[in-house]
Amino acid sequence: MQSTSTEVQHAPKPYWNPYLSGIGLGLVLLLSYVIMGRGLGASGAFSSLVATGVSTIAPEHAKANEFYNEYLADTTKSPLKDWLVFEVLGVLVGGFISGALAGRIKTTVEKGPRISVKGRLFYAFIGGTIMGIGAKLARGCTSGQALTGGAVLNVGSWAFMLAVFGGAYMIAYFFRRQWK
Amino acid sequence: MNIPFFKYGLFGDDVSLVIAFIIGIGFGFFLERGGFGNGRKLAAQFYFNDLTVFKVMFTAIITAMVGIYYLSVIGWMDLSLVYVSPTYIVPQTIGGLVLGFGFVIGGYCPGTSCVSAVTGKIDGMVYLLGIVVGIFVFGEIYPLVSNFYNSTPMGQITLSQLFNIPYGILVFAVVLMAIGGFAAAEWAEKKLGNKIVEP
Amino acid sequence: MKNYFPKLSMNKKLALIAFVLGLIAVFAGNPYRGNSVTMDAKELALIIDKQADHVSSEELADWIVQGKSDFKLLDLRTEREFNEYHIPSAELVPMTELNEYPLLRNEKLVLYSEGGIHSAQAWMLLRAKGYKAVYMLFGGLEEWTDKILFPKLAQNATPDQTAAFEKMKEVSKFFGGSPQVGGTAEEISAKKLMPKLEMPSGTSAPTAGKKKKKEGC
Numbered sequence: 001m002q003s004t005s006t007e008v009q010h011a012p013k014p015y016w017n018p019y020l021s022g023i024g025l026g027l028v029l030l031l032s033y034v035i036m037g038r039g040l041g042a043s044g045a046f047s048s049l050v051a052t053g054v055s056t057i058a059p060e061h062a063k064a065n066e067f068y069n070e071y072l073a074d075t076t077k078s079p080l081k082d083w084l085v086f087e088v089l090g091v092l093v094g095g096f097i098s099g100a101l102a103g104r105i106k107t108t109v110e111k112g113p114r115i116s117v118k119g120r121l122f123y124a125f126i127g128g129t130i131m132g133i134g135a136k137l138a139r140g141c142t143s144g145q146a147l148t149g150g151a152v153l154n155v156g157s158w159a160f161m162l163a164v165f166g167g168a169y170m171i172a173y174f175f176r177r178q179w180k
Numbered sequence: 181m182n183i184p185f186f187k188y189g190l191f192g193d194d195v196s197l198v199i200a201f202i203i204g205i206g207f208g209f210f211l212e213r214g215g216f217g218n219g220r221k222l223a224a225q226f227y228f229n230d231l232t233v234f235k236v237m238f239t240a241i242i243t244a245m246v247g248i249y250y251l252s253v254i255g256w257m258d259l260s261l262v263y264v265s266p267t268y269i270v271p272q273t274i275g276g277l278v279l280g281f282g283f284v285i286g287g288y289c290p291g292t293s294c295v296s297a298v299t300g301k302i303d304g305m306v307y308l309l310g311i312v313v314g315i316f317v318f319g320e321i322y323p324l325v326s327n328f329y330n331s332t333p334m335g336q337i338t339l340s341q342l343f344n345i346p347y348g349i350l351v352f353a354v355v356l357m358a359i360g361g362f363a364a365a366e367w368a369e370k371k372l373g374n375k376i377v378e379p
Numbered sequence: 380m381k382n383y384f385p386k387l388s389m390n391k392k393l394a395l396i397a398f399v400l401g402l403i404a405v406f407a408g409n410p411y412r413g414n415s416v417t418m419d420a421k422e423l424a425l426i427i428d429k430q431a432d433h434v435s436s437e438e439l440a441d442w443i444v445q446g447k448s449d450f451k452l453l454d455l456r457t458e459r460e461f462n463e464y465h466i467p468s469a470e471l472v473p474m475t476e477l478n479e480y481p482l483l484r485n486e487k488l489v490l491y492s493e494g495g496i497h498s499a500q501a502w503m504l505l506r507a508k509g510y511k512a513v514y515m516l517f518g519g520l521e522e523w524t525d526k527i528l529f530p531k532l533a534q535n536a537t538p539d540q541t542a543a544f545e546k547m548k549e550v551s552k553f554f555g556g557s558p559q560v561g562g563t564a565e566e567i568s569a570k571k572l573m574p575k576l577e578m579p580s581g582t583s584a585p586t587a588g589k590k591k592k593k594e595g596c
Contacts, residue, residue: 021214022239028206037184042291067322090204095295098212110219127286132314138275151244156267167280172226252410355401
């Protein structure tokens with residue numbers, strides 16, 4: 001992938017000290033709890049999106065399915081008029097602002113040197129699919145369970161967090177070609 | 181102080197969506213600051229080269245945890261109004277393992293892939309597409325897995341209730357664990373030659 | 380200590396702060412408010428004085444007839460009494476379960492009991508717990524029975540009273556009651572048969588479609 005000319009002139013700034021980013025992230029999470037009484041999330045927004053999509057194409061099919069129905073239950077408003085959907089829209093904007101300020105916006109494919117772009121994109125797609133299934137089975141993702149539930153000492157969230165790291169370390173060796 | 185504000189009815193649903201958007205901006209901003217928009221940096225966590233993911237995540241958790249704890253202890257916040265999602269221990273653990281696999285294979289999780297996609301990473305965009313497909317697959321097989329999905333319910337439960345340990349002591353234990361983990365992470369990175377992934 | 384702290388690297392400073400905050404947490408106590416509540420006596424007195432703490436049976440009947448669903452109706456009596464009769468759309472919440480019952484701070488709650496004492500006590504409790512929009516049904520189920528289910532028209536009624544009664548007749552029939560004209564008090568009370576427990580036709584159950592979506596990820 002090629003990068004555009006304006007971005008080449010400025011070298012991207014390094015990432016922040018992880019503990020400072022962590023404190024920033026933690027304060028955002030705290031703010032969400034203080035204002036809303038709930039934490040952050042991400043995968044829930046995609047569920048709303050999928051449920052909306054399915055119910056647009058096959059309304060009867062969606063209605064018969066308990067999983068989609070949970071996102072469609074409130075018939076008084078669109079399922080996309082949802083807290084998490086708006087939060088994720090904010091994430092897109094916030095990520096872009098931070099990236100733009102640090103000169104880190106660049107069309108590229110993140111990968112190790114030993115894998116082709118096609119191969120990497122194939123794995124990204126497969127990984128995303130697996131992640132989608134896992135996140136729904138676990139009732140949340142790294143944002144909605146690990147981070148959010150972790151801060152209020154939620155039992156399921158801590159079990160989930162350990163399992164995520166466990167699962168990832170378990171198979172990391174077999175996928176090293178992709179990254180190293 | 182009536183914290184959480186929303187649960188005390190200080191504003192309605194429409195305002196809450198505006199707040200969601202603003203909080204999301206903060207969320208996305210700090211994810212990107214920490215390097216979470218970069219699949220190489222996220223994956224490096226699992227090869228012990230760059231333990232940023234662990235550091236950022238646990239710093240965030242203890243910051244919010246300590247904040248929530250103190251706001252509640254001084255009586256400004258009603259902790260019982262904070263949403264604790266119900267625990268289904270077995271499906272959540274299995275889901276966590278599956279999600280861990282997806283993390284290593286794809287390089288992102290849902291939140292970080294948003295940041296990655298919006299900062300121009302093609303793999304992040306493809307990954308997002310994968311998530312949508314994955315959720316669709318889960319939705320379609322839901323009737324088959326719903327029994328498992330709803331198995332081993334434990335209700336809304338915290339570690340403090342499960343182990344019958346006072347909340348404050350657990351807060352201290354988690355902080356200690358985190359600081360110990362950070363020290364170990366710094367040591368490991370140095371040991372492995374500081375292969376920190378930069379943009 | 381004073382000279383030592385500034386010399387530390389930033390990471391170590393942060394770690395030290397986290398450690399101290401964590402250590403204090405061990406001794407700071409339980410973050411849950413538990414079963415004790417606090418109340419603002421003056422604020423409560425003012426609300427009571429302004430009579431902004433109750434709704435009349437007529438108002439409530441109106442809301443239900445119109446199919447309003449922006450409030451939750453809570454029946455504080457026992458399960459047996461609830462099963463015999465309750466106002467349509469009411470949810471059973473025995474007094475002992477009030478503390479644990481999942482209610483939102485930002486929804487309108489209407490309480491009723493047989494007379495008015497239990498609902499007044501529950502009203503105090505919920506107000507003290509920070510529920511702002513709590514109301515009790517004035518006169519309780521007794522008044523509801525008299526005014527809505529079995530309204531009566533005295534034989535020597537004024538035209539105004541007759542007009543009001545005509546209006547009320549419709550409402551009463553809606554709830555399955557039977558309006559009474561004339562007769563002595565004993566006669567009327569003998570005929571009182573509580574309506575069957577069915578949602579009156581013509582309204583959608585206000586609770587349907589309100590299932591709260593989970594807040595998680």
